[in-house]
Amino acid sequence: MSPSIHEPLARASVVADPGGTLLALDFDGTLSHIVDDPTRAFAHPGSVEALGRLGTVLGQVAIITGRPVRQALELSGFEGRPGLERLVIYGQYGAERWDAADGVVSEPPRPAAIARLAEVLPGWLDERGAHGVRIEDKGLAIALHTRGVDPGLFDSLRAPVAALAAELGLVVEPGRQVVELRAPGHDKGAALLALAEAVGARQVVFGGDDLGDLPAFAAVEQLRAQGVGGLLLCSASAEQDALVARADVVLEGPDAVAAWLTALADEIVPA
Numbered sequence: 001m002s003p004s005i006h007e008p009l010a011r012a013s014v015v016a017d018p019g020g021t022l023l024a025l026d027f028d029g030t031l032s033h034i035v036d037d038p039t040r041a042f043a044h045p046g047s048v049e050a051l052g053r054l055g056t057v058l059g060q061v062a063i064i065t066g067r068p069v070r071q072a073l074e075l076s077g078f079e080g081r082p083g084l085e086r087l088v089i090y091g092q093y094g095a096e097r098w099d100a101a102d103g104v105v106s107e108p109p110r111p112a113a114i115a116r117l118a119e120v121l122p123g124w125l126d127e128r129g130a131h132g133v134r135i136e137d138k139g140l141a142i143a144l145h146t147r148g149v150d151p152g153l154f155d156s157l158r159a160p161v162a163a164l165a166a167e168l169g170l171v172v173e174p175g176r177q178v179v180e181l182r183a184p185g186h187d188k189g190a191a192l193l194a195l196a197e198a199v200g201a202r203q204v205v206f207g208g209d210d211l212g213d214l215p216a217f218a219a220v221e222q223l224r225a226q227g228v229g230g231l232l233l234c235s236a237s238a239e240q241d242a243l244v245a246r247a248d249v250v251l252e253g254p255d256a257v258a259a260w261l262t263a264l265a266d267e268i269v270p271a
């Protein structure tokens with residue numbers, strides 16, 4: 001895979017106006033490699049280093065993730081890192097927000113429907129013979145991980161999970177060998193639009209790898225239609241190709257994302 005022909009021009013406009021640029025990135029599959037154990041999905045050191053450099057010159061750097069903010073901080077080492085004193089992290093698809101400037105996590109209370117789901121889920125999975133599915137309780141959402149188990153299980157759970165979510169007034173967030181149930185009312189696109197407006201971004205760069213990033217892609221497309229510059233990066237994988245056609249730059253996973261960010265930092269930040 002090679003970068004699209006639009007990429008050098010778009011990157012040049014970031015180089016020309018770093019202060020007007022909002023750079024926002026997804027976490028899993030973009031900053032971190034996909035691994036079997038979600039507690040071991042550490043951010044790529046090259047990306048962490050590059051973001052520390054870019055944080056000193058860009059208008060705003062942000063992470064927008066399905067992870068709880070606290071997990072993203074544990075896995076990234078962003079907290080307290082020089083250059084990232086103004087970093088903002090939106091967690092759980094925008095339901096949580098953390099600002100490095102004050103270190104406070106703003107988050108809503110755990111929805112009653114999620115508490116109820118946590119009670120019934122082990123029995124519900126047992127009844128369906130869904131052995132090996134791992135439950136990740138994120139407080140505001142619950143993810144069911146099927147990585148490493150029978151691939152057919154993921155598809156067979158699709159309809160019953162949708163029915164369970166509807167029964168509880170929750171929405172389904174599908175991802176890479178994972179399906180989450182969470183409260184409605186948030187998505188990465190709304191988070192990105194709110195941040196772009198708050199910081200007065202003249203151009204927005206967003207990078208992601210999975211279905212949960214599509215609303216952020218749509219947000220950048222919307223901003224473009226309003227005259228704000230936009231650059232869409234796809235961290236590509238064999239597992240998910242939904243973002244490829246809409247991306248301006250297709251990168252081969254987190255290693256290539258780290259290389260792209262490092263090249264950008266090399267262009268903007270004096271050595």
Ligand SMILES: O=P(O)(O)OC[C@H]1O[C@H](O[C@H]2O[C@H](CO)[C@@H](O)[C@H](O)[C@H]2O)[C@H](O)[C@@H](O)[C@@H]1O
Nearest residue numbers: 027028034035036038041065066067147176178
């Ligand atoms: O929005 P993201 O930052 O991309 O987070 C989405 C979900 O990512 C995590 O799951 C994915 O990564 C795991 C670790 O590599 C992998 O084991 C799993 O198969 C992937 O789906 C995370 O565990 C979820 O909570 C996030 O919502």
